[in-house]
Amino acid sequence: MIRTGDQYRESIRDGREVFIDGERVKDVPSHPMFKPLVDIRARIYDMQWDARTRDVMTYTEEGQTHGIGNKLPKTQGDWWDKRRATDTVLEEVGGIVTRVGDETVGEMWSLFDGQDVLNEVDPRFSENIRNHILRVLHNDPFHVSANTDPKGDRSKPPQAQDPDMLLHVVKETDAGIVVRGAKYETAAAYANQAFTKPTIANWGDSAYSDYAVGFICDLGSPGLKFICRTGFAGRRPIEDYPVSNRFDEVDALVVFDDVLIPWENVLFYRHTKAAMFIRATLHRYSAFAYVQRNLKLADMLIGAALFNARQTGLDKQQAVQEKLAQLAVYREGINAHLTGAITLAERSPGGLLMPNQSLLYTGRVLACSQLHEMMHIARELCGGQICVTPDAATFAHPEAKPWLEKFYKVNEDWVAEDRRKLLAFARDILNSDYAGHRLTFQLFAQSPPYAHLAAVYRNFDWDGPLDFVRKAAGLSDRVMGPTTRTPGDSAVSRWFDAGIMNRTAAE
Structure with missing residues (x-):
């Protein structure tokens, strides 16, 4: 259920079209601008097997070993374990790596919380998110995130300019949806899959849109092109630039040139309410x-x-x-x-x-x-x-x-x-x-x-300060307006009680 570093390296030797520094890359794992981060991600996989670090990096459930970063958080102990594992990684590699998977898998947990919203569109979509969360646990992929589009002229709606400036669906088939456009993604050129979703903040009164689409993209899919910014690694001697040469996480403009996304990988589609939900809760975890x-x-x-x-x-x-x-x-x-x-x-x-x-x-x-x-x-x-x-x-x-x-x-x-x-x-x-x-x-x-x-x-809990001032100033209850709180229940006491409850659950 957990992979080795070499298995990861082989998984990205899939013939993907990667361009950087004016050249088409023949082998991503060995290219000098990708190799430092590929090696670090491989080292993270190997740390799950290493006797020195495996107890910090993994957990066992139903006889299977999984990476702690992919675990669904249900207790305080889960969060302390994740924090400890991340610190262990950063100390082991001697620097900071941001896009290595543990920070992006949390975005899928936000959709797990939004299954009621997804069910309004199609019950299959909430089933898909559950399946993909399990797939991440069981297959241990290098999972990244795709958010930002080129966007073009932001004063115009996407339909009033080149429609490809925002990723959108161009066709439905029995096998899935076909998408076209582009996304900026960090580490995509050397990752396995990406949670891809829209960045439109204001959908207006539109209930449906071909731009309101979220899916898991296999980064080895036909039709993808990775056009990367020039990396910092290898440009100057490592003795003079010890951080640049080891920890540069290369960003890419990922072009979707009519890419087929199988239906089982579609997490929401056309329903703008689902798109608004994921944008509002994307960083919850x-x-x-x-x-x-x-x-x-x-x-x-x-x-x-x-x-x-x-x-x-x-x-x-x-x-x-x-x-x-x-x-x-x-x-x-x-x-x-x-x-x-x-x-x-x-x-x-x-x-x-x-x-x-x-x-x-x-x-x-x-x-x-x-x-x-x-x-x-x-x-x-x-x-x-x-x-x-x-x-x-x-x-x-x-x-x-x-x-x-x-x-x-x-x-x-x-x-x-x-x-x-x-x-x-x-x-x-x-x-x-x-x-x-x-x-x-x-x-x-x-x-x-x-x-x-x-x-x-x-x-932020605005009710707490309002209620405190209401009492201190002798105001009537009417001035509070709608509230989600119990009268007299302070924010501090609720937070304290929540902490006690969660500590008990963790124990």
């Missing part, structure tokens, strides 16, 4: 995995900044300590939201246990909205040398080496080579093309800031 990556990035910023301050004794200065404390507050703020989201988790409409939605979404706003500021604080603490230090080849040059060893050695503990490595690492996570790409990637992977705040608005 998956946001947790994304925010957890930001926590590990905060650790990277702190480690790089603190090492740079300590090597010259600047960590003794109050001004430096205050900036380090700002990084620590940011890090612990993310940690607190993730921990609280598990501890006060909520039962979902489908009977799953979802992270506390208000805490999860406010934690995402904290993690994303302050990231650029934290990166700049880390730059200040690392100092100007991250932008003026020569490359590794110059450090090795016989004539330059003695001078660089002289001027880059700080003391017996910090010799020139260690200092060069630290500065190269800091430059790569803060100043490089890759660093800028990763910062912008937050707007794509985690959705834009306005969507973050909209999610907070929809999930």
Whole structure:
């Protein structure tokens, strides 16, 4: 039920059409711009078998072993297990990988919660989502997500321009639907399947639309073309760019050139209510995995900044300590939201246990909205040398080496080579093309800031503050208007009771 790394590598040798850096790729697993991430994903599969890590990475049910990331979350313990497994992966590979499956399978759980909506369209669709969730558990595919279309002129409806700017159904057959258009997908060129769904936010009064379609796409299907952005791996020596060369997750424009989607892979079709439901609940579970990556990035910023301050004794200065404390507050703020989201988790409409939605979404706003500021604080603490230090080849040059060893050695503990490595690492996570790409990637992977705040608005318990002020100001009950709460029941007590209930269930 769990695959090996080599089985994964072979599964993407299926003749898919992949283009990158001006060439058609002959073999995805061995191509220098894909190989680093293919190897990391393969390593994650092998960690499920490795005696050192298999107990953290897997669970056993009915005599079968499955990956913990794919498990339907039903208890607090499930979420702690997922968090522990993700941390283990990131520490094992020594960096951050975002699109490896555990963060996108959660989007399917949102559809699991929406089976009543799917049944309004066709009962087969809710059966399909149940079957695919089981298939993910049993086949252990590398599962990614397809959201963003090229869109074209956003002032016009899709029918008023080239209709292919948004993915849509062009034909129905006995075997399934035929779709045409394109999607931007991270890691699609080296993944097995993608949950594909629309990005239209406003369907107006339309109840039905050929653009309202969601399905599981086998990424080896005929008619798919993967047109990738140039990767960072291999462009500069790994000694100078140790992060860019190992952790670049290549994005692709995936072209659907009349691709057949079998009916058993269709999760919703034409019904705009289903499309609106999935857009509103898409990150109900998956946001947790994304925010957890930001926590590990905060650790990277702190480690790089603190090492740079300590090597010259600047960590003794109050001004430096205050900036380090700002990084620590940011890090612990993310940690607190993730921990609280598990501890006060909520039962979902489908009977799953979802992270506390208000805490999860406010934690995402904290993690994303302050990231650029934290990166700049880390730059200040690392100092100007991250932008003026020569490359590794110059450090090795016989004539330059003695001078660089002289001027880059700080003391017996910090010799020139260690200092060069630290500065190269800091430059790569803060100043490089890759660093800028990763910062912008937050707007794509985690959705834009306005969507973050909209999610907070929809999930925050506004009744609690209103009821508190109603009582404190002596207002009548009439001013409250419609409410989902029991009068006198505070948000804090409900969250506390939910935490006790869920802890009991987990135990």
